[in-house]
Amino acid sequence: MDQDDGSTRASVRWMGATERPSVTAIEQIAVPGERYQIGDMLGRGGMGEVVEAEDAQIGRAVAIKRMRAVAPSEKQIARFMREARIQGRLEHPAIVPVHELGRDADGRPYFAMKKLSGTxxxxxxxxxxxxxxxxxxxxxxxxxxxxxxxxxxxxxxxxxxxxxxxxxxxxxxxxxxxxxxxxxxxxxxxxxxxxxxxxxxxxxxxxxxxxxxxxxxxxxxxxxxxxxxxxxxxxxxxxxxxxxxxxxxxxxxxxxxxxxxxxxxxxxxxxxxxxxxxxxxxxxxxxxxxxxxxxxxxxxxxxxxxxxxxDGDRDLALRRSLAKTHYDQAIVAFAANDRSKAMREAGRALALDPTLHAAGELITRMMLEPPKILPPEVKKAFDSESADVVRRTINFAALATASYLVFVPLLAIFGNAPPLSLLILTVVAGASVVMMLWMRKPGHAVAAVPVMIANLALIVLIARIGSPFLLAPGLAAVTAIGFMTGPAYAKRQASLVVVLTALAVIGPWILEQLGVFASTITVFDGGVTLHTSIISGMASFSVMMITYTASIIISGVVITRGMRQAERTARQHMHLQAWQLRQLVAQNAD
Known part of the structure; x- marks a missing residue:
């Protein structure tokens, strides 16, 4: 067991003793000769104590270690003197030098040593x-x-x-x-x-x-x-x-x-x-x-x-052996589809041995090849797209939907569409745009269903007032593209979007064939006649078709341009990442 007499703890607290006796108590302790002017107590233990002192003869600060007992036994004195002699005989920069060994006026031993400052x-x-x-x-x-x-x-x-x-x-x-x-x-x-x-x-x-x-x-x-x-x-x-x-x-x-x-x-x-x-x-x-x-x-x-x-010396053989062990563990983890552990172990292997190209190749493979099953963390991050991406996608869709409103004054001026149909078109298109803008706020993605219904209603309405196969197919295609690239796509089935937009176009035509609606299409040998209330003459037909064509092209370009930019950026990042990984694990040209 530790037989510390207290002097150990005293010496290690020289710059801030936790136990400081009163001035009176210090004065009651015998001073070891007139050479030293005793100062504050630095530390005290069961058998000894260390005090700060000034060496009047040389003019330096020292630490004095002395016995506390008034009448110490010979064994205690022998141990104390032995410690001083051992410490004094070991001349090394890391061993506190002893300046003097002696006895005070009462015959108790003490020794003076260097006063330390440290932790x-x-x-x-x-x-x-x-x-x-x-x-x-x-x-x-x-x-x-x-x-x-x-x-x-x-x-x-x-x-x-x-x-x-x-x-x-x-x-x-x-x-x-x-x-x-x-x-x-x-x-x-x-x-x-x-x-x-x-x-x-x-x-x-x-x-x-x-x-x-x-x-x-x-x-x-x-x-x-x-x-x-x-x-x-x-x-x-x-x-x-x-x-x-x-x-x-x-x-x-x-x-x-x-x-x-x-x-x-x-x-x-x-x-x-x-x-x-x-x-x-x-x-x-x-x-x-x-x-x-x-x-x-x-x-x-x-x-x-x-x-x-x-000094920088490394045991290369040891590092290569450990690297091989980590690489083997990475292979086992990769086979078990534990990508996290595999990446961690492969990274450690490469850090230990940069020449272990197999570890680098495994890291590259894991970075470029998606796992069979997405990790829960990745799936969660994928499902919750960033607010910037959501807002940008909704802005494109809102712009495309707002293009419906461009047709309202044209239909009123150049066409024969019923005023009620134009009013419904204006209200539904405006409501859809408002709901899209509201969806940009966090937690409002639930509006995606009403927006989908509103856009389908717009397609049905255009199919009725403009004939199912004149304007509606192009609008349905743009609407489907917008919803397929929207932020909530992962929560829908692609087939549902296709079926609903197709029904919005074909449904009115089927109802015409069943006699529910008046027919707007007449087929004869060598031609098809479309009967629509949006055209009252060649001039109105030209204006409407030019406007429609421009709107469809612009809407498609706006949506696909955003898709292309996102895809191009992702591919650029992927290729840059792959290039950086290849540089990391590339073999020397020599």
């Missing part, structure tokens, strides 16, 4: 609002690995490496904190000199470290701890940096059980949604193996491999 890795990982780049954290961990490697070569094993004991300085530095429970090779382990009731004791002895970061051999209470225990802890920290969560559960008992029973895992399996480089993914797995004989042997190797990744 612990634990605080950085916990703070989700201020995002520190992953590259910065990896560089810091690589520095920590080399500092720990130095300690290992000097015969020291930290045994309590964790994010709380790693500090990132405000000016790019990195520090490894709290060497209080470090093991010295060849010396008696005095780390348990101040065991308290919070510590776990097993048959093998006292456990030293923090659950969740301790190596399995530490949790089991083995006495032959070697540097690979620190490698495991560093691997756990790397896992947390990559996955954004701890390797083991946060609670003590669950962490202990997980450490001894669960084999190492890849961060990418815990967080498949995170972008985790495969080199670091495999490195984390290798550093946290349950069996230490299968684990990375040294902290130097771990740090160098992190640095290799930062």
């Amino acid at each position: 612990t890795l634990a605080a950085i990982l916990k703070d989700k609002t201020t995002k520190v780049p992953r590259q910065r954290l990896l560089r810091a961990l690589a520095d920590v690995c080399l500092a720990v490697e130095l300690a290992h070569t000097r015969g020291f094993i930290h045994r309590d490496l964790k994010p709380d004991n790693i500090m990132l300085g405000d000016f790019g530095e990195t520090y490894v904190l709290d060497w209080g429970v470090a093991k010295v090779t060849g010396e008696e382990d005095v780390a348990s000199a101040s065991v308290d009731e919070a510590e776990l004791v097993t048959a093998a002895g006292v456990l030293v470290g923090t659950p969740g970061y301790m190596a399995p051999e530490q949790v089991k209470g083995l006495t032959d701890i070697d540097p690979r225990a620190d490698v495991y802890a560093l691997g756990s920290v790397l896992f947390e940096i990559l996955a954004g969560e701890r390797l083991h559960p946060p609670s003590r008992d669950a962490a202990m059980a997980s450490t001894t029973k669960n084999a190492a895992t890849h961060p990418s399996k815990r967080r498949p949604d995170a972008e985790i480089p495969p080199e670091l993914d495999e490195l984390t797995f290798a550093a946290t193996r349950l069996d230490r004989d299968e684990r990375i042997a040294t902290a130097r190797e771990l740090g160098e491999r992190i640095q290799q990744y930062l």
Whole structure:
């Protein structure tokens, strides 16, 4: 169990202690000589405390760590002095230098060290609002690995490496904190000199470290701890940096059980949604193996491999192997018509190995070939067309319907149509245009049925006053085209539109043949005579037919031009998309 005497927590809170004693309390603490002018309390724990001080001899700010106990035991003093000596013997930029080791007027030990300014890795990982780049954290961990490697070569094993004991300085530095429970090779382990009731004791002895970061051999209470225990802890920290969560559960008992029973895992399996480089993914797995004989042997190797990744070195063989695995999964998903998973896996394969052209070809195929069954999301998006497209289509249809109104004054001037028929034509055409314009508003698509009925009524009316086969067929064709290209087409059957518009033309002729209406068509040998009330002479016939012909052509052009523009734009986008995909997966010309 972690035997932190409190000085660890003090050192990692040097820039903002959560516990500050009163001025009176500070004055009651003995000052270690006249060289240091004691300032604010930086942190306090169960056995030690860290205070800010001014070195009067040199004129620099320092941090002083000293014992709190009025009458500490010899074992407690030995542990305290041991920590100072270990830290002082490790000369490395990532290890806080010790300036002086001594005793105060009451005989209690203290040591002065560099005053730090920074934030612990634990605080950085916990703070989700201020995002520190992953590259910065990896560089810091690589520095920590080399500092720990130095300690290992000097015969020291930290045994309590964790994010709380790693500090990132405000000016790019990195520090490894709290060497209080470090093991010295060849010396008696005095780390348990101040065991308290919070510590776990097993048959093998006292456990030293923090659950969740301790190596399995530490949790089991083995006495032959070697540097690979620190490698495991560093691997756990790397896992947390990559996955954004701890390797083991946060609670003590669950962490202990997980450490001894669960084999190492890849961060990418815990967080498949995170972008985790495969080199670091495999490195984390290798550093946290349950069996230490299968684990990375040294902290130097771990740090160098992190640095290799930062320098741009990539394990191409590993990436190709992973890319092939993702591609195989994409093929299986594609065969099962799971386009979403297939696209995701193929994209990952191509990102890992840009030379895997099969993955690019699969992506291109999925982009260009529609699936047999549209995904629900695509169908929903297709059914709910954009408001701009709906308004544009309705505008074309309203313009075509408004052309009916052009005939009303012409029929009144040049024809013999009954006034009631002209009035009905005006009212129905006007109502249809108004309903179309109303349909442009969101949620008003229900007006499509009344508009359809109104347009069919217009065709029937034109068929009666102008003979079924004179003007009505052209108007019926334009009306059918407009409805077939409208925003509600997906909700209708094409055959229904064809049947209804055809009946609007043929129906009046059938009724004429049945004697319900007076016949407007006379067929004789070599000719057909059309009897219509809209023509009273050659002049009126010419005006009406010219106007009708122009209206039909213009209406058809307006509607088909909109269709052609939409189709051309869609095809252009498709070809551009295909070209871009081909460039993405194209093989080298050489």
